[in-house]
Amino acid sequence: MDQPTGQRRTVIIGPPPTPNGDLHVGHIAGPYMAADVHARYLRATGQPVLYTTGTDDSQTYVVSSAAKLGTTPQDLAAKSWREIRETLGLMGVSVDGFAPFDDGYRAMTLDFLTRLHDAGRFRLRTVKLPYVEATGEFLMEGLVSGGCPVCLAVSRGGLCESCGHPNNFAELTDPRSTVDPTAEVTYRETRILVLPLEEYREQLTAYHRAKESTWRPHIVQLMRELLARPLPDFPITYPTGWGIPAPFPETPGQVINAWAEGMPASMYCTAVAQRAHGERPASDDELWRAENGIRLVYFLGFDNAYFWGLTHLSLLLAHEGRYVVPDAIVSNEFYELENEKFSTSKGHVVWTRDLVREVPRDLVRFHLALTAPEHARTNFSRAALEKITGERLADPWNRLGALLGKAVAELGLEGHELPVSPQANARRAAMAERFEAGYRLTGYSLSRTADLIPLHIERLLDRAEALTAGPAPADRTASAAELGDLFAELRTLIAAASPILIDLAEQARAEGGFDGTFAVAPEERTTTPFTVPALGRTTAES
Numbered sequence: 001m002d003q004p005t006g007q008r009r010t011v012i013i014g015p016p017p018t019p020n021g022d023l024h025v026g027h028i029a030g031p032y033m034a035a036d037v038h039a040r041y042l043r044a045t046g047q048p049v050l051y052t053t054g055t056d057d058s059q060t061y062v063v064s065s066a067a068k069l070g071t072t073p074q075d076l077a078a079k080s081w082r083e084i085r086e087t088l089g090l091m092g093v094s095v096d097g098f099a100p101f102d103d104g105y106r107a108m109t110l111d112f113l114t115r116l117h118d119a120g121r122f123r124l125r126t127v128k129l130p131y132v133e134a135t136g137e138f139l140m141e142g143l144v145s146g147g148c149p150v151c152l153a154v155s156r157g158g159l160c161e162s163c164g165h166p167n168n169f170a171e172l173t174d175p176r177s178t179v180d181p182t183a184e185v186t187y188r189e190t191r192i193l194v195l196p197l198e199e200y201r202e203q204l205t206a207y208h209r210a211k212e213s214t215w216r217p218h219i220v221q222l223m224r225e226l227l228a229r230p231l232p233d234f235p236i237t238y239p240t241g242w243g244i245p246a247p248f249p250e251t252p253g254q255v256i257n258a259w260a261e262g263m264p265a266s267m268y269c270t271a272v273a274q275r276a277h278g279e280r281p282a283s284d285d286e287l288w289r290a291e292n293g294i295r296l297v298y299f300l301g302f303d304n305a306y307f308w309g310l311t312h313l314s315l316l317l318a319h320e321g322r323y324v325v326p327d328a329i330v331s332n333e334f335y336e337l338e339n340e341k342f343s344t345s346k347g348h349v350v351w352t353r354d355l356v357r358e359v360p361r362d363l364v365r366f367h368l369a370l371t372a373p374e375h376a377r378t379n380f381s382r383a384a385l386e387k388i389t390g391e392r393l394a395d396p397w398n399r400l401g402a403l404l405g406k407a408v409a410e411l412g413l414e415g416h417e418l419p420v421s422p423q424a425n426a427r428r429a430a431m432a433e434r435f436e437a438g439y440r441l442t443g444y445s446l447s448r449t450a451d452l453i454p455l456h457i458e459r460l461l462d463r464a465e466a467l468t469a470g471p472a473p474a475d476r477t478a479s480a481a482e483l484g485d486l487f488a489e490l491r492t493l494i495a496a497a498s499p500i501l502i503d504l505a506e507q508a509r510a511e512g513g514f515d516g517t518f519a520v521a522p523e524e525r526t527t528t529p530f531t532v533p534a535l536g537r538t539t540a541e542s
Helices: 025-044 060-069 073-090 103-118 197-211 217-227 258-276 302-318 352-358 361-370 382-411 422-439 446-468 476-497 502-511
Strands: 010-013 049-054 097-099 123-132 144-147 154-156 173-177 185-196 233-235 295-301 328-332 335-337 378-380
Touching: 010 025, 010 258, 025 049, 025 295, 025 328, 025 335, 025 352, 025 361, 025 378, 025 422, 025 446, 049 258, 060 073, 073 097, 073 352, 097 258, 103 258, 103 302, 123 173, 123 233, 173 185, 185 197, 185 302, 197 217, 197 233, 197 302, 217 302, 217 328, 233 258, 258 302, 295 302, 302 328, 352 361, 361 382, 361 446, 361 502, 378 382, 382 446, 382 476, 422 446, 422 476, 446 476, 476 502
Parallel strands: 010 049, 010 295, 049 097, 295 328, 335 378
Antiparallel strands: 123 185, 144 154, 144 173, 185 233
16 A cells, blocks of 8 residues: 655656657557556546656667668657657647756756766766777767677667666677668777766665565566676766767766766656646756655656666765655566567557547557556557457447436436435445556556456446336336436546546546546435446447
8 A cells, every 4th residue: 555645746757758750559558658547546636746758869869760761860859859749649648748858958967967076976987889990989879789798689788678787888799880780890998977886786775675565576676686786887978979068077079878867857857847837946956856755756668677777766866865766666568569579660560649540549548558568568459459449348338328328318317316325335435446556556557457447337337238128117216226326336437447538537527427536425425317428439440
């Protein structure tokens, strides 16, 4: 059970999407949907929350993608920022602020890191980096690929997506340029600034031991593996031309490592969200200050867990109590397409914006929640989406609504107050508790929570069919009592499902079937019938 938060504000950070293209369904099915549903749950229960993100334009993946597309990194980043923001909106991902990569972003990043530099937290190290002899360019992060030294999978520089382990500097085997795979790659020494993670081992170990009982097993396992071996130096600067110029005298001509921007960028995104709500923070990092006591939550893919769980945490710890540290990290695994990895380069992709043009948004959200890759890779299939959402959600829901409307009309109960029994109130409370168990962070599960929706639709549909079977019932009072219970339980179901079925909830609000809150009044004595909004079907089935 979570500790009660009262009015303690929750700040939810979604991982900043790299602006090297739009968001496909695999992106949305991971952290963005999960974070959105939790944020909506908190809002519906009256808890203050800010959910925010913004693009990380400094990533070298922007450079490599731009080269393949024949455009400039600047143009690609600007175009992708607009597309990503629009796609999040199309999916109903309710970010309170989507931060731009602007002068404010850069200033916050430099302020955060300069404080650490001036306090002596960084070390100057001589390291070997992959180097393209023909062009005189150092390779790092998205500019280089090779074999992971831990799991042997094909990996990009800096981090292996498969096992989650870092591979800094000269650790990749058989390094190749991602911009020009035919180029000769050697190694060359250079001097960069690093944050020595080993100096924070004791604090990192204590932090992660305290989280083991509540976090998902895969990230717990990864942190144990990483802490069981010497912790690597984390690069703060790199000798490359793409990124925020580093102001440090020891590394002239270098830029800030994009991954070192993670925490100040998140602080800036939070300030952008505050301003979108009419607040006026005194500084961009104000809300993250330890004295403000926010509840900080990250939602992210497992492939980012090393950075957010160790390097970003170490950067916060290096400020020696100035900032909060995360209460929770909710990680997810990969979401595949037809049992293969999403691949833009191979055309094996379903773009989110295309899908929501063809399928009602609630059906997409329900299916992505139901098949969320929480503990293992899961799979998207258009045929499965149509079958599952049709047979388990839309069809039974629409039949339930039609039967309730028919019963109200035949009994002449439009606008009447209907009684609600103590038994119905007990069922409402039990229903709400099961949904809340899936929405709370200690047991957070989109999949289990989404699965409750068809369960309760079927339960209520069975009762509605029994009520309306055969000729019109002779006992109008008994029928009104059963209808009252059905409508009361249906209101609770709509409220409980509202973080997932956002359009249905808004339609129900217009019909008087939902007041925007997720709270059960256990002693509710009466309720009124309302028109149950219908759920649409996919274009192919309409």
